[in-house]
Amino acid sequence: GIQVEQSPPDLILQEGANSTLRCNFSDSVNNLQWFHQNPWGQLINLFYIPSGTKQNGRLSATTVATERYSLLYISSSQTTDSGVYFCAVERGTGGFKTIFGAGTRLFVKA
């Protein structure tokens, strides 16, 4: 099946710093999403981005489907950005089975 790898696995930032999270996938996909899981366990959809670039405030994401990777940019990080960031993909062929990466655990220090 399709493999989803996220890097780095852990990241510690000083408040105000910028960061880039990466998601690599092993096969073509028709759907890619980025999620944030906050320290209380709630999962929030950040971007639905099968291709191209999107921005939402301090966050932006780029997916290059032909090269099988996606990047999530966090600028001017805040302590509320702490949590785990997941990338998830769906192939579409053979059913709509969503595959999650293992996540990047981010801690932003005040």
Place this chain on the structure above:
Amino acid sequence: NAGVTQTPKFQVLKTGQSMTLQCAQDMNHNSMYWYRQDPGMGLRLIYYSASEGTTDKGEVPNGYNVSRLNKREFSLRLESAAPSQTSVYFCASTRLAGANEQFFGPGTRLTVL
């Protein structure tokens, strides 16, 4: 607009007991999903329902059954719980499988002793 709701929030079972986790969405979404999340890991898909009246296996379906009761509701049943099923269970929905973002419920924390 409550979004995706799950009941119960917490549950403790003994090995061999059965239970049903309930999920409902009020966004008129066609597709619904059940996932499990084990400590320190990403989510794994158990079952999904692309549309009312259909269900399909995900990555880890063994030991579970599902019912798409109607467009709003999608339940997950453990017939004979095992300690390996201790996990946090999340339900999600989306307007059309494969074409839209998924919205998640708050999760059910299940412990099997």
